[in-house]
Amino acid sequence: MIITSYADSALSLLPPIIAIVLAILTRKVLVSLGVGILVGVLLLTQWSIVDAGSYLAQRVTALVWDDGSLNSWNLFVLGFLVLLGMITALITTSGAARAFADWGKQHIRKRRDAKMLTMVLGIVVFIDDYFNSLVVGSISRPLTDRYYISRAKLAYLLDSTAAPVCVISPVSSWGAYIIALIGGILATHGVNDIGHLAAFVEMIPMNFYALFALLLLFFVAYFELDVGPMRQHEQAARRGELFDETKGTPPGASVELKEADTGNVLGLFVPIGVLVAxxxxxMLASGADALAAKQQEFSLIGAFELTDVASSLFYGALCGLAVTLVLAVMQKLSLAAIANALWIGAKSMLPAIYILLFAWTISGVIGTLETGKYMASLASGNIPFALLPAVLFILAGLTAFSTGTSWGTFGIMLPIAADMAMGSHQSMMLPMMAAVLSGSVFGDHCSPISDTTILSSTGASCHHIDHVTTQLPYALIVALLSIGGYLVMGFSGSVVAGLATCCVLFVVALMWLKARANN
Known part of the structure; x- marks a missing residue:
């Protein structure tokens, strides 16, 4: 079987474009991803049906069994989803979710406050984007439902805190990964006058998209600046339609469960608190073991850099489920009710698991096509240096959008950005790498095949494409003002001037949103 690379061909863009366009047009995510996968596999095998079938079988098998052993990362993530579904359903059956909603109605007086609480929780739970989206969604959903906030708005709140917070937090799975990449890049170019962590911290104010995505989220939530599809969903939610029921039950929903009348708020916070802790x-233990294996001293950043995120999520969820079961027994729920909740909770996660499996498959196909390398190659050539920060932002966004992975985009484009800077203006290396980080998060926010976007939909129990289409206008607004900031920064060489430009454009964007929201 001969596999053909398309690193130098625009054909490598065909599978993701087909999948994304079909998903938006048909709103059938699995079918769209499936078509994109088939086109990609046929391209790789030169349209040989036999070879395509063989390669696809290998790719699907690799989701579970890869390089002679179990694919532990995928299995742990899927296991975490199932366990979290069980925990959520059991909390619902115990009546704890309703008790929290009742508590919230007494202490939180407005829809605005419910959204603010969700945003604060999203910022506080910053250790990992998967964890953020799913756990904060489980906590906040009873409260946002009580105040008739659409599931699409909840998904936007989750997604626009998860990645932006993680990408600027050094003590997170994202931060540790980026710091490790930066360390390798600085060592490669012999840059010794700044440490890895110091370089990461210095890049935070240059990460325009992450900063202004969070800022816009606050204003949209506080002042209800709902436009486009989001406005339609919010209007429907006020009528009691939290999600589009004509599309079926969204992932993560447990609508078949009966809630006990004896629920207590602690039944929600104790299991979730145990899960977080x-x-x-x-995460710290697995990171410490990895450091010990390398005979390195323990450090917080080092532990997060080498931690096994997937297994940590799974074992943490096991602890959370054990505590939830103990509380359910102490509450004297019947074994039948407990078993029913566990079954329905696991089953509620199946739609998200199917989408995730298809997304992983197309990501693998896109990786073999080398779509990311083709996108990165577009940055080379005769582009004026002053334009490069903005160009890198756009290309990183398109790469993350096409491949569905911001981490993969980091790995491909951060070294390219550094090489470009070192070739002419070394002082612009950190701003150009920050533009890559910023663009990657933007592309991840917009992509229907991004795992973070999928899991934000799941955490909110929102139909996936509804989340993508409602979040897109806000993501594009922040992207446009970020491009303006990177253009000014590129021409002036000043980060302060770039930030100031973003602030001015942000005010203009708020005025436009307010005018649109009031129409």
Missing amino acids: ATLYF
Whole structure:
């Protein structure tokens, strides 16, 4: 079987474009991803049906069994989803979710406050984007439902805090990964006058998209600046339609469950608190073991850099489920009710698992096509240096959008950005790498095949394409003002001038949003 690379061909863009366009037009995510996968496989095998079938079988098998062993990352993530579904359903059956909603109605007086609380929780739970989206969604959903906030708005709140917070937090799975990449890049170019962590911290104010995505989220939530599809969903939610029921039950929903009348708020916060604490412990423990294996001293950043995120999520969820079961037994729920909740909770995660499996498959196909390398190659050539920060932002966004992975985009484009800067203006290396980080998060926010976007939909129990289409206008607004900031920064060489430009454009964007929202 001969596999053909398309690193030098625009044909490598065909599978993701087909999948994304079909998903938006048909709103059938699995079918669209499936078509994109088939086109990609046929391209790789030169349209040989036999070879295409063989390669696809290998790719699907690799989701579970890869390089002679279990694909532990995928299995742990899928296991975490199932366990979290069980925890959520059991909390619902116990009546704890309703008790929290009742508590919220007494202490949180407005829809605005419910959204602010969700945003604060999203910022506080910053250790990992998967964890953020799913756990904060489980906590906030009963409260946002009570105040008739659409599931699409909840998904936007989750997604626009998860990645932006993680990408600017050094003590997170994202931050540790980026710091490790930066360390390798600085060592390659012999840059010794700044440390890895110091370079990361210095890049935070240059990450325009992450900063202004968070800022825009605050204003949209606080002042209800709902435009486009989001406005339609919010209007429907006020009528009691939290999600589009004509499209079926969204992932993560447990609508078949009966809630007990004896629920307590602690039945929600104790299991989730144990889940958070246990996950953090396992992340630090696995990172410490990896450091010890390398005979390195323990450090917080080092532990997060080498931590096994997937297994930590899974074992943390096991601890959370164990505590939830103990509380359910103490509450004297019947074994039948407990078993029913566990079954329905696991089953509620199946739609998200199917989408994730298809997304992983197309990501693997796109990786073999070398779509990311083709996108990165577009940055080379005779582009004026002053334009490069903005160009890198756009290309990183398109790469993450096409491949569905911001981490993969980091790995491909950060070294390219550094090479370009070192070739002419070394002082612009950090701003250009920050533009790559910024663009990658933007592309990840817009992509229907991004795992973070998928899991934000799941955490909110929102139909996936509804989340993509409602978040897109806000993501594009922040992207446009970020491009303006990077253009000014590129021509002036001043980060302050770039930030100031973003601030001015942000005010203009708010005025436009307010005018549109009031029409």
